[in-house]
Structure formats: C-alpha cells, structure tokens
Amino acid sequence: MPNAIEVTDLVKSYGSNRAVDGVSFAVEEGEVVAILGPNGAGKSTTVEILEGHRSRTSGDVRVLGVDPGTAGPGFRDRLGIVLQSAGVDKELTVREVLHFYRVAYSRPREVDELIAMVELEDKADERVSTLSGGQQRRVDLALGLIGDPDLIFLDEPTTGFDPAARRRSWDLVRNLTELGRTVVLTTHSLEEAEQLADRVMVLAAGRIVADGSASQLRADFGKGTRISFGLPAVDEPLSGLLDPLQGTSRGRDRRIEITTDAPTADLAHITAWATSRGLELDGLTVSSTELEDVYLGLVGEEA
Amino acid sequence: MRSLRLLSHQIRAQNRFFWRVPVGAFFTLMLPVIMLVLFVALFGNDLGDTGGPDDTSAAQFYTPALAVFAVGSATYTNIAINVSTRREEGILRRVRGTPLPPWIYIAGVILSAVWIALVSATVMVTLGVVAFDVNIELAKFPGMLLSFAVGSATFATLGVALSSVARSSSAASALANATILPMAFISNIFVNLGPEPPKWLRVAADILPLKHFGTSFSATMEPWTDPPAILWDRLGVLAIWLVLGAVVAVWRFRWDPLPGATGRTARRGRAAAAV
Numbered sequence: 029m030p031n032a033i034e035v036t037d038l039v040k041s042y043g044s045n046r047a048v049d050g051v052s053f054a055v056e057e058g059e060v061v062a063i064l065g066p067n068g069a070g071k072s073t074t075v076e077i078l079e080g081h082r083s084r085t086s087g088d089v090r091v092l093g094v095d096p097g098t099a100g101p102g103f104r105d106r107l108g109i110v111l112q113s114a115g116v117d118k119e120l121t122v123r124e125v126l127h128f129y130r131v132a133y134s135r136p137r138e139v140d141e142l143i144a145m146v147e148l149e150d151k152a153d154e155r156v157s158t159l160s161g162g163q164q165r166r167v168d169l170a171l172g173l174i175g176d177p178d179l180i181f182l183d184e185p186t187t188g189f190d191p192a193a194r195r196r197s198w199d200l201v202r203n204l205t206e207l208g209r210t211v212v213l214t215t216h217s218l219e220e221a222e223q224l225a226d227r228v229m230v231l232a233a234g235r236i237v238a239d240g241s242a243s244q245l246r247a248d249f250g251k252g253t254r255i256s257f258g259l260p261a262v263d264e265p266l267s268g269l270l271d272p273l274q275g276t277s278r279g280r281d282r283r284i285e286i287t288t289d290a291p292t293a294d295l296a297h298i299t300a301w302a303t304s305r306g307l308e309l310d311g312l313t314v315s316s317t318e319l320e321d322v323y324l325g326l327v328g329e330e331a
Numbered sequence: 332m333r334s335l336r337l338l339s340h341q342i343r344a345q346n347r348f349f350w351r352v353p354v355g356a357f358f359t360l361m362l363p364v365i366m367l368v369l370f371v372a373l374f375g376n377d378l379g380d381t382g383g384p385d386d387t388s389a390a391q392f393y394t395p396a397l398a399v400f401a402v403g404s405a406t407y408t409n410i411a412i413n414v415s416t417r418r419e420e421g422i423l424r425r426v427r428g429t430p431l432p433p434w435i436y437i438a439g440v441i442l443s444a445v446w447i448a449l450v451s452a453t454v455m456v457t458l459g460v461v462a463f464d465v466n467i468e469l470a471k472f473p474g475m476l477l478s479f480a481v482g483s484a485t486f487a488t489l490g491v492a493l494s495s496v497a498r499s500s501s502a503a504s505a506l507a508n509a510t511i512l513p514m515a516f517i518s519n520i521f522v523n524l525g526p527e528p529p530k531w532l533r534v535a536a537d538i539l540p541l542k543h544f545g546t547s548f549s550a551t552m553e554p555w556t557d558p559p560a561i562l563w564d565r566l567g568v569l570a571i572w573l574v575l576g577a578v579v580a581v582w583r584f585r586w587d588p589l590p591g592a593t594g595r596t597a598r599r600g601r602a603a604a605a606v
Contacts, residue, residue, distance in 0.1 A: 132337060
C-alpha cells in the first residue's frame, strides 16, 4: 500500500516554543488514524500543516504525494476537511451552503445524497442559523465529504453531538473507511479513537509518545492492575498508606487510584492499613487497566 | 471556461447572501435614497444659475454625490465588514481548504459588491433624473460608466485592504465608518464646501480618493461640462489608490482568524503562521 501521508522530522516553532517538536509518521492509504492528546499537545497544529492551512518551520511533509505547503487546488480537490472552527454563511440554508461549496470540486456528491448521509433531511431548507450546534456540526461533516475525498481530516468531529448522533456519525465514518478512504481524526475521546481508528497516535508536548492499535497500546503501556477506592476523612498524612505501595498512585476528591504490577501485595497493604484503623474503603475495586489509564500515563496528566 | 463558471457562481452566491441580510441591504441601498430626498427637501430645489460648479440646484449637486457615496458604502464599507466577519467566523478558512481558487473567491466578493454598487448608483441617478429634474446626457454616459468602474474598483479594493489590516470585524466596521464618513464631509459629498474651504481640509480631500471619485462622477452629470467629461487626472489619483489598496490586500490578506482573547504570544504565532 502506498502512503497517503508521510511526515519526517516535522517541527513548528513559535518563537522559542516548539508546538510540534520533531514528529515523524506515515499513514497508509485506507488507514484510519486517530491523533489523541491534551490541549496544546500539537495535534491541531500538526493536522493543519497536513491540510495546507499552516506553514511548517522544518521537516518534510508529503500528503497524497505532494507538499501541502505549496499544493494547489488539485490537492484540495482530493481532500475533505472538517475543521473545529470553520463557519459557514449562516443566513443561507443547508441546501444552499452545500450547493455553494460543491461546485468547486471535480467529482462532487449530490446535495440530496449529502443531506441524507448526515440525516438533515428535515432541515435541508432551513437557514443554518436556526440549527442546533450538533446539527451545524453535521453540516460541517457534510462539507467535509462533499468532494468525495480520498483523504479526510476530522478535527474533533463529534464534539457537541448527543450520544445517538455521535454513534450515527461513527457509522458514517466507518462507511467511508470501508470505501477505502484514508481518515485522520483528532479527538479528546478515547472511546471515539477506539471505535473508529485502526491506529492511535498519542501526542504530548509536540512529540509522539505512543503509536499503535488501541489493543497494542494497552498491551505495551497498560501493564498492571488498577486498584481504586474512596478514602474516608483521616487525621493523619497519607504517606503511611501510599509510600509502601509498589505501584503509582494518584488521587482526586478523596478517591485514590493505584496502578500496580504487584496487585496482591499492594492490596494486602491497603486493606491492612484500613482495617487497623477501622476504616471502610468505599467502592473498592480491582480491575485491569483501561485505555484511559494508558493515555493519562502517557501524557502525564493528573486525573 | 471553468474559472468563468465558478466566478459567476460566486458572484450569484455572494449576491444572494447580500439580500439575505436586510439591515445591510437597507444601509447600502435605502440610506442614500433617504438622504437624497431629505437633502433636496431641506435645501430646496430651485434651479438657479447653473453656469458654474458653486451655484447649482441641490438635486444636481446631491444626486451624483450621494450616488458616489452609495457606491463607496456598497463596496468599501460592505466588503471591509463582510470579509472580516467571514474571517472571524472561519468561513475564509474553510474556503481556503476547498479547491476553489482563492482569486475567484476574492473576485466574487469584489464583483458582487460592484454589482450592488451599480444597482444602487442606478437607483440614485434614476431618482434624481425622474423626480428632481437632474441633468443627464447620453454623450457623457461612457464617462459616467468609466468613473463608476474606476471608483467602484478602487473602493472595493480598499475594502479588501481594510479587512486585511483590521484585527476584528467590529474594528473593520468602526474603521470603515470612521474613514468614509469624515472623508464624505470634506469631499463635497454631504456638503458643498464651495471654492474656499480651509486649506488643510482641501489638502486632505485632494490626497484621499473620495473627492476624486465624486468630482469625476459629478462632472458627467453637470449641464455645463462638455462631453465626454472624463477627468483623467481624477481617475489617475483613483488608480493610484487602487494600486495601493491592492498592494496592502495582497501583502496582508489572511484566511485564518486571529484567535480572540488568547494572548499576544498566540497572536504573534498566528500572524507568523499566516506569512
């Protein structure tokens, strides 16, 4: 399979701040890749460089065989972009907006087909200004698909959707991938990444800190077991509880979570500590780590 | 051919957008009409000695002057506000991500504004001729069209330039009005300054473009001018402003919005990214 995207040592600096700090990866044709990361990790900057919306400081970028920094209309003809912050003329109707954008493409989809794809049949002749946030987002999605693109960038595509609309949009993205379209999506939602993507890249502080399938990431980084419980108010410092543990702990709102490779020993210590003080640990659970734990561990965020 | 088809589609779409926003259409089309009717009512319309530029009927003075003002607001003001609003809403950014050639989008914006300006100027001139007995001559018609073409192109280009330097749509709106209104007062548009205005006002008006547009357009309607009544020197000054506006527009035009309240670092970053 040829590569739809090839990125080598991509750097984007703003003054002394390196928003993207030496990123290299390739995306095969037909692959669905999710770029995950906290705000400011550089995922939108990276995607905007790939789309040709933003210049790069250094590094080599090939998208559909061309450099997006200098590519022209022919490149954009094969691209579908669903931006986070792109508006439409809201005084036009849904149908008019789709008609406005479709004429520039060499193989545009039919307006009615698009409206059906994003399930806006009831709103087709309403002005965009009267639509809800989620419905406007579906207009965005329709505009991303309008040129029957080979490569689709989805920047947080289901933000603001209700759960049902989100699931239907996922089905839509899955249909696209079944047609062999390449999809690059950025998302905050691990569930979304896991649902849609063949491959998940985790970006933190401008670097790729993990790259693989969801199950691969879980296997590589998610070793260990998670112990969690609610802690009643106690008068002593928690070092007596936490310091002897072999795993790592984090806490919020009096709820402690421990990720450990020695669950038996750590659990024994915790229960001994609690019973010696006559405390009951609220909601004590022991489970294998979730993808979310992997992700939070990778990006170094406090949960 | 494909470019022409895309361009005509753009112009029609931009036009439709204009009519969808009644408040914009009102200010552009109705305000100059109301001003003409009011000014003629206020200052009277008795035909006096029309042998010179300083002694003329109110309608003969105001019809071309307010037609020029209508053209200015249909092009300069409307483009400055619309383009910066669309930048702010991310519409320009979306357009930039489509295969539509950028020049066709910009040309569509300019030509649709010129079309609205033509409608507006036609309404004004027709009203003046029909209702207020204003002079119009077929022999000077080509000069009238030429003055309109150069003037509307100049003010449309300056509108694009202003939208490129304004940091937000509200700034663009304020700047557009803060420039065109005082300019209209000193350029024989709202008031006839007569032969001896204060020198600094005259110098300012002679440097700025609006007086030259007004003078060249009015000349094609005044009874005492000889056909073809084309004031090449005035049109030359307009052409210089057109080139200046085009240089600023090409140099500073941005497709990406500036981030709102995200601090100076991010702004500088965006500005750097746009270069």
